[in-house]
Amino acid sequence: MPTPPAPSSGQPDVARAAALLADPSRARMLKALSDGRALTGAVLAAEAGVGAPTASAHLARLLDAGLVTARSSGRNRFYRLAGPEVGHALEALALIAPPLPITSLRDSGTTNALRRSRTCYDHLAGRLGVALMGTLLDRGLLTGHDGTHRPATAVRDRASGYGHDHHYRLTPSGRTALHRLGIDLDALPPRRPLVRYCVDWSEQQHHLAGAAGAALTSRLLDLGWIRHGVSPRVVHLTPSGADGLADWIGLRPSMDP
Amino acid sequence: MPTPPAPSSGQPDVARAAALLADPSRARMLKALSDGRALTGAVLAAEAGVGAPTASAHLARLLDAGLVTARSSGRNRFYRLAGPEVGHALEALALIAPPLPITSLRDSGTTNALRRSRTCYDHLAGRLGVALMGTLLDRGLLTGHDGTHRPATAVRDRASGYGHDHHYRLTPSGRTALHRLGIDLDALPPRRPLVRYCVDWSEQQHHLAGAAGAALTSRLLDLGWIRHGVSPRVVHLTPSGADGLADWIGLRPSMDP
């Protein structure tokens, strides 16, 4: 059993710092403090959506770790961010965090996330990946489940990674549609599952994996319908790709669940 | 029961991003990749000090979240950071992480941490706080335990926050020493415990809290032996403070445990 090496002495422990921000309640409190105000424990409890005892425990940890400062004034205790470094860390984490789904028309102007997606190893993930999966299901090209990850009823599925709870499979018309796009399903590696799915970490929906998912991603690249962004993991839908997907299976980029 | 509000739609989920970095094994892997190299799963498993199955699971999560990219080459799979944003996030977290204890003479040139400490609400934490506590114990001014937090044998004590497992108390000579410094123990708030301790999150040692800890910190400020830094939570030991502590209880800033 390999033993974890101690972090280099004198070097900062990134994991410990990250752990402080990894809790949604603490993250909300720190975010509320990011505009420079001093806020009381009761206000921060409300911001975080937790009770006073829980807020008190979280603030004690943030205080002890030096991320916030506290000043008592009568029965109130006011908290502030300890310095600009905390705000910078929140911003840096926000840059690598996947944006949450657009849930209202009001948000659609701020992030047109469907046009900016991700590749999961060798198949499409992110907004485009789950939209594609959703349309394949809606059009009867894929069957087996409705594409949604439901933590409350999940048996083996986790919030990310390969899924196991559902058995998706291509319908005959699904196979025909892929063939029309130029994908020869019979030529795919026989020992790899044709249809698998991942629970998309950022979307909490399923996206297509397996040999079919890889072949589809490869084909969309070949057709110029998607292309890699500055970061190789990010793919962009091209204008011709938007038209192509609309013609192929009726998927339109403006569709938001 | 207050219900946690959903994060603002369309806004990045900082806690989810932080959670990915909050695991020591994943943090080590990402740190190893920070110099731009592409490394295999086996190498990253070794860097992290975990077995291949554990490394594989961690890398799958990092891959799915878009923090790394993967390229297979024969039986090897090479991983890279997905973009500079990940490295920036690691750096930003390192800035707010408390440095780990100096464990060798070789490190002492890189961080003279004893001169830069923290205030825990109203008492000294950080390196100065635990060094002070250690010296009070060594000199027989405080008694009850040896000042060390031992996770393996802790009953109620956690890795940070107020401690409960040990009952420290000032010895008669300890009370005299505080009196010599100008602290009137009989004038302290009677309902607050005189001597409490915190488990110092960054040092994993105990530091003095309670009314005595607060009074001591206040007195050191009054004497000009410590002063607040740019960040109000950080305190610096002043030159006169270094001399004063040496004269008072024989604590010398160059002493490293």
Add this chain to the structure above:
DNA sequence: GGAACACTTCGTCGCCCGACGAACTGTGCC
């Protein structure tokens, strides 16, 4: 074709930690 290597998946275990209600402490108001 068989063996070895790199990596993945499965099943299991135990620990950590975030949540709460109840009770308590400290402060301010009447």
Add this chain to the structure above:
DNA sequence: GGCACAGTTCGTCGGGCGACGAAGTGTTCC
């Protein structure tokens, strides 16, 4: 002095997750 408010501490519960060994898959070498 009594009451109310703000905040803290205690005790408990349940879920999440990181670890492993065993078994399996894919690739390369002989």
